[in-house]
Amino acid sequence: EVQLVESGGGLVQPGRSLKLSCLASGFTFSNYGMNWIRQAPGKGLEWVASISSSSSYIYYADTVKGRFTISRDNAKNTLYLQMTSLRSEDTALYYCARGELNWFAYWGQGTLVTVSS
Amino acid sequence: EIVLTQSPTTMAASPGEKVTLTCRASSSVSYMHWYQQRSGASPKLWIYETSKLASGVPNRFSGSGSGTSYSLTINSMETEDAATYYCQQGSSYPPTFGAGTKLELK
Numbered sequence: 001e002v003q004l005v006e007s008g009g010g011l012v013q014p015g016r017s018l019k020l021s022c023l024a025s026g027f028t029f030s031n032y033g034m035n036w037i038r039q040a041p042g043k044g045l046e047w048v049a050s051i052s053s054s055s056s057y058i059y060y061a062d063t064v065k066g067r068f069t070i071s072r073d074n075a076k077n078t079l080y081l082q083m084t085s086l087r088s089e090d091t092a093l094y095y096c097a098r099g100e101l102n103w104f105a106y107w108g109q110g111t112l113v114t115v116s117s
Numbered sequence: 118e119i120v121l122t123q124s125p126t127t128m129a130a131s132p133g134e135k136v137t138l139t140c141r142a143s144s145s146v147s148y149m150h151w152y153q154q155r156s157g158a159s160p161k162l163w164i165y166e167t168s169k170l171a172s173g174v175p176n177r178f179s180g181s182g183s184g185t186s187y188s189l190t191i192n193s194m195e196t197e198d199a200a201t202y203y204c205q206q207g208s209s210y211p212p213t214f215g216a217g218t219k220l221e222l223k
């Protein structure tokens with residue numbers, strides 16, 4: 001069974017940093033592209049970043065480019081999102097999702113990031 | 118960026134009623150994908166590549182469309198279908214989602 005378990009969320013002040021993790025199991029992690037997708041409270045879904053299976057290709061939404069860094073450790077079956085210069089508009093539930101061609105086949109339960117002073 | 122517009126924003130349907138949700142793209146896309154999100158839960162892949170049902174999705178659901186116009190249809194509404202449905206395109210970067218249609222039980 002595919003499982004994606006996010007962690008690392010919490011309350012952080014504007015301008016500070018936070019690093020999210022996503023531990024994958026139930027599939028060969030190194031074979032799949034991975035993604036971060038967020039959902040602000042009461043709002044819709046917003047794609048944040050993607051990374052290919054070998055980290056050769058990385059893409060970001062314009063809203064986070066230059067502030068967020070996606071990475072992965074295939075030996076640890078773990079996806080990361082390093083977030084810096086956080087803003088109030090980054091407040092959201094952050095999901096990791098396994099990519100499948102150009103859709104998102106499996107989603108984790110999410111980790112909540114709240115940016116507030 | 119391709120903008121996806123879903124309609125209606127909210128609707129209510131009675132058990133047994135046929136339901137059609139629409140997603141329109143600002144530019145032509147090759148496929149449309151759909152996700153179901155029940156209240157308090159993570160999104161689930163529901164339909165991929167326009168018309169293929171994800172594993173475990175009941176066959177009362179179907180998807181169709183091409184170009185800039187796509188739809189998700191429920192042949193006969195059931196209680197468990199009450200949820201928000203999002204369309205998503207991956208034909209060009211960035212991947213984008215529609216704002217969602219909230220489907221309620223009447």
